[in-house]
Amino acid sequence: MVSTKQVILITGANAGIGYDTAALLAASSSNNHVIIGARNVAKGEKALAEIQARKPQGTLSFLQIDVTDDDSIAAAAKKVEADFGCIDVLINNAGISGTQGMAGTTASPTRENLRAVFETNVYGPTLVTEAVLPLLKASKSPKVINVSSxxxxxxxxxxxxxxxxxxxxxxxxxxxSALNMLSACHSASFKKFGAKVWAYCPGFVVTNLTGEEDRQNRVNMGAESSETSAQGILEILEGKRDSEAGGFVTRYGKAYPW
Incomplete structure (x- = not known):
């Protein structure tokens, strides 16, 4: 089927920035259908129930997708095609920090840590976008937002x-940095079918990116609510950052150098 709504897929949407973005986009317009993508079914369905309980204007659904698993990505793309026929907005949000460099650690990079971080933060967005490319091409106004830093x-x-x-x-x-290059490459190549692409920094906000135990430390360091990150993404969807498509943008109308 082909959806009459704006179909928005958010990976890693069961918590943090992804969760707040799903909630805000669903609340902002009755024309939005938000797909909560998450690898953990229980957590994803819990997030879906919580947001639906707020009775948003728009609609939502859950999609199991593990961005580090090719079979999961392929199955997710197939389900979205069957259910909606297109994707209007892809928000590649799923990401991890890894262990090297975390508060209280002095560990040097390891091959295991490098692979884990790049699997989620680089390979994941690359392969998810490739898998749903036909669905983006089926949209009248396709957008891709890669949540960077x-x-x-x-x-x-x-x-x-x-x-x-x-x-x-x-x-x-x-x-x-690699994700930013992916964004620049996709911005250049996707112009031929009218897609707009942004690398987006959500800002220094309170999430579990560096672990539940680090949340208070983030607060003490001045981190803001991840709801401010969601607001920045909403502004992109509302067309307020169209002139900056192909760039590296952040909250509050600001932009970063590559």
């Missing part, structure tokens, strides 16, 4: 005066 900016990492200069997270930084 200012820590992936090579320009900012090279500036000793940048506020994040002392932050390590080397493996995470590398993965988000």
């Amino acid at each position: 200012g820590l992936g900016s090579i320009t900012m990492r090279s500036d000793p005066n940048d506020p994040t200069y002392s932050v390590s997270f080397d493996v995470y930084r590398m993965s988000k």
Whole structure:
């Protein structure tokens, strides 16, 4: 079937930025259908029930998808095709920080950690986007938002005066730089079918990215609510950042250098 609504798929939407984004986009318009993508069925269905209990204007559904598993990605793409016929907005949100560079650790990068972070943060968005490419092409106004990080900016990492200069997270930084390049590549190649692509930094917010035990530390360091991240994504969907398609944007109308 072909949906008459704007179909929005969000990976890693059972918690944090993905959860808040799903809730806000569902609440913002009756024309939105938000697909909560999550690898854990129980957590995904719990998130779906919680957001539906708020009685949003739009509609929602759950989709099991593990961005590190090719079979899961293929099955998810097939289900979305059968249920909706297209994807209007793909938000590649699923991501991990890895262990190297986390608060309280001094561990050097390992091959295992490198693989784990790149599997989720780089290979995942690359292969998910490729799998649903026909569904994006079926949309009248396709959009792709890759949830990146200012820590992936090579320009900012090279500036000793940048506020994040002392932050390590080397493996995470590398993965988000790679995701930014993916965004730039897709922006260039997807223009032929009218798709707009953004790399989006959600800002320093309170999530479980660096572990549940690190939430209070984030608060103490001035992290904001992840609802502010969701608001930034909503503004992209509302067309307020169209002139910056192909770029690296963040909240509050701001942008970052590559």
